[in-house]
Amino acid sequence: MFRVSDLSTAENRFDFELKNTRNEPNEQSGYIELSIFDDAQYEGQEQIIIEVLNEDFEVVKHLDIILDDTTTQPIEHATLAAGFRFPSTAVIDDTMYVTDGRRVLKYDLATEQNVGYSPNQDGTYVSFGDGVVYHGEVYFFSEGLLFQLDKGSLSLNAISSSPSFVEWTSELQVVGNKLYVIGGYNNGKPVNSNYSYDFESGLWATQAPSLTARYGSATAVVGDNIYVFGGNYSGDEYSGYSTLHDSWLMHGTNYDLGFEENTAVASGNHVYISESRRDSYQLVMRYNVETMTWASRSFGIKSHRNLDSFMYKGRIYLVGGDDGIGFDGTDQVGSIYWGDD
Numbered sequence: 001m002f003r004v005s006d007l008s009t010a011e012n013r014f015d016f017e018l019k020n021t022r023n024e025p026n027e028q029s030g031y032i033e034l035s036i037f038d039d040a041q042y043e044g045q046e047q048i049i050i051e052v053l054n055e056d057f058e059v060v061k062h063l064d065i066i067l068d069d070t071t072t073q074p075i076e077h078a079t080l081a082a083g084f085r086f087p088s089t090a091v092i093d094d095t096m097y098v099t100d101g102r103r104v105l106k107y108d109l110a111t112e113q114n115v116g117y118s119p120n121q122d123g124t125y126v127s128f129g130d131g132v133v134y135h136g137e138v139y140f141f142s143e144g145l146l147f148q149l150d151k152g153s154l155s156l157n158a159i160s161s162s163p164s165f166v167e168w169t170s171e172l173q174v175v176g177n178k179l180y181v182i183g184g185y186n187n188g189k190p191v192n193s194n195y196s197y198d199f200e201s202g203l204w205a206t207q208a209p210s211l212t213a214r215y216g217s218a219t220a221v222v223g224d225n226i227y228v229f230g231g232n233y234s235g236d237e238y239s240g241y242s243t244l245h246d247s248w249l250m251h252g253t254n255y256d257l258g259f260e261e262n263t264a265v266a267s268g269n270h271v272y273i274s275e276s277r278r279d280s281y282q283l284v285m286r287y288n289v290e291t292m293t294w295a296s297r298s299f300g301i302k303s304h305r306n307l308d309s310f311m312y313k314g315r316i317y318l319v320g321g322d323d324g325i326g327f328d329g330t331d332q333v334g335s336i337y338w339g340d341d
Contacts, residue, residue, distance in 0.1 A: 004050060005051045039340075043340070044069070071297075081105060084320035084321075084330075088140055094110040097154075103118065104116075162195050170182045173226050180195070192213040208247055210228065213233060214237075216260070220272075225242055230258060232260075254285070260276040260305060261276050265316055273285045278305050280303050281301065282303040
């Protein structure tokens with residue numbers, strides 16, 4: 001049995017919560033599940049102490065867990081088994097799937113091991129798309145086609161096509177049971193289209209067009225809103241789309257967004273936009289959607305064009321991209337943590 005010790009310096013139900021425990025009778029092992037709550041207040045190092053109890057409710061052991069919201073140095077993890085110039089990532093539990101429409105790679109984030117690779121997709125060339133997860137399944141959209149990943153064979157199977165052909169779309173997002181495909185490139189020019197795909201009905205719908213025609217924008221979801229940042233032809237504009245009201249609100253412009261294919265993730269009220277560039281250290285811009293304020297910070301890890309990002313165990317992971325060396329791109333897997341200090 002387990003319980004939270006009063007000696008913990010982290011505050012129970014404010015900094016963390018003991019969600020689930022399991023200890024089978026007559027077994028000498030068990031597990032606990034914790035939820036960690038992150039806020040904008042800097043608290044430094046705090047300690048969670050979990051007491052392990054015997055059947056007489058006597059403490060037989062302490063488990064010490066350290067929480068630290070101080071910014072840390074970047075970590076370079078074990079590399080991918082192949083380089084990905086235009087990576088699209090999707091994460092289920094501890095497993096990352098990476099594809100470029102031509103190849104699919106499976107990577108265990110906990111052990112940092114490549115555990116599967118399929119180089120023989122139907123696509124004869126690398127395509128710029130994006131991947132998402134819905135109800136434990138991985139989907140990939142590129143050049144007007146929506147694919148579902150067979151996680152066993154690591155093969156991509158086309159299941160639907162968008163109402164009109166679009167390539168180089170903004171990063172895909174899922175809100176509720178719908179996938180949103182915003183912007184893109186068609187007939188030699190950027191478009192402001194906004195399509196949704198209902199996973200349950202398998203039907204597409206046309207939503208309110210974005211305020212700016214663009215392609216390759218960074219996007220992130222906070223609540224029921226999709227925030228869209230920059231992208232080619234965007235004029236450095238960033239705006240929010242309400243999926244509830246099918247309406248847009250322009251937030252402003254930010255020159256630092258540039259015109260490259262940046263990538264974004266959200267945590268709480270913050271969106272972290274990682275700049276997509278070569279031959280520089282990684283610049284990350286943080287936007288607070290409540291206060292509409294910006295901050296930026298450079299991290300000592302190489303940036304690459306067209307890299308992809310996701311959040312895993314509180315860290316922003318940066319994967320692959322175009323390093324300017326060869327066709328396939330870089331095999332880099334790095335991560336950063338932007339703390340509250």
